[in-house]
Amino acid sequence: MTSTARRAGAFAVVGALSLAVPVLERLFDRPTTTVAAAVPFxxxxxxxxxxxxxxxxxxxxxxxxxxxxxxLYGLAGFAFAIAALSxxxxxxGMALPAFVTSVVVLSAGNLAAHTARARNVEPFGAMAAFVTGGTLAGIGGYLAAAAILETGFALPEVVFLAATGALTGGLVRSVLFERDEPIVLLVIGLLLWLFSDLEIAVTATGIAAALAVTVALGYVSYALDTASIPGMLTGVLLSLLTLVVGDVGWFAMLITFFGLGGLSSKLRYDQKVKRGIAEPNEGARGSGNVLANSVVALFAVIAHAASPRMAAAPEDLFLFVFAGAVAAAMSDTLSSEIGGLYDNPRLITTFEVVEPGTDGGVTWQGELAGLVGAALIAGIGATAxxxxxRGVGVVVAAGLVGMTVDSVLGATIEGGLVGNQGVNFLATLAAGLAAGGFAIAAGAVTL
Known part of the structure; x- marks a missing residue:
């Protein structure tokens, strides 16, 4: 065993000590348990x-x-993060099994990834080892904690929490430094706290199908170079959450954007390189790009799951927010990837002719492609x-709002106050808010 794998094994042992916290919960009342749980770490x-x-x-x-x-700042930070999460x-009120799952997902996932690297496994294989090892350890940690506490559990929900934690850990870990693992642990813990508190209903068939579909699509996106490893992880995580927390219809809209958006970046790539408008890494989209275009949609999915507890927020409202945000992401992606192939774009704020690739430059071909993209998402939503x-009109209009906001921001503040990813996020946010407002105004949603 190499030194890195041996070190990861030692960290995994420290992570396994999180099982002491459920034991302390059985022995003491709450304030005493809080102090006693933090002391060892x-x-x-x-x-x-x-x-x-x-x-x-x-x-x-x-x-x-x-x-x-x-x-030993790495060990100190890891142990202190466990103490903080306890x-x-x-x-x-965080579910203790979810706490244990958060810790062992990261520590065991790291062990699996370092073991794979010690065997000269390629980066994709090492990340797959992290996610697989973290998921299996997370399931085991949850079941062990539940047994200690003598509490019931639903295995599909346990698998969902462990897989979500492992994918989240793999994603956040891939974009941070090794010393930032305390941040990774806290992110995993807070997310699993949220999902365990929502008590999302998951069936065995549903989680099995969701994992199979999302993992397969993630591998295809990576194999076709339409996404980097972090971008692939982001897409898999969002797809899993959309399938489980939403349903197949929500997933169909999201995966259409991921698929066509990724392929559009490959369209006539050599020509885009010459024009200076090509996505880096051979068109493979990274985690920042995927998240910027999807975080509003992800919020809508989670808010939809939580909406039964929100008397003033009907579930259908978040469906329109989701569809509008995805329509904007699709519309903007197609308009830029296709419109950038044509000459004589005009700056959206002044209509003067600018060079291809200029932020805020638009062509009629790109605008038409964006309209088609928004209509495609609306059509999938209408079918599902x-x-x-009226609902279709709301989604198409929201998509066009998002595409227009992206162009206006690109012409005015991009490159100064915010970067491209920030503009993408603001555009999808504007589209999501517009979709909600349009849906209420059109009577498609009743408050």
């Missing part, structure tokens, strides 16, 4: 910071950065949810 933090840089403990846990600094788990004529 705070002690590990102190020991890590005080460890001599030539001792056995240092050699076992030290990362390259730790060796430069002469302190507070909501023992005092604010019987939106009716």
């Amino acid at each position: 705070l002690a590990i933090t102190a020991i890590a910071l005080a460890a001599a840089d030539d001792g056995v403990l240092f050699e076992l846990f030290a990362r390259p950065g730790d060796r430069r600094d002469g302190r 507070v909501p788990a023992t005092y604010f 949810f019987d939106l009716g004529g």
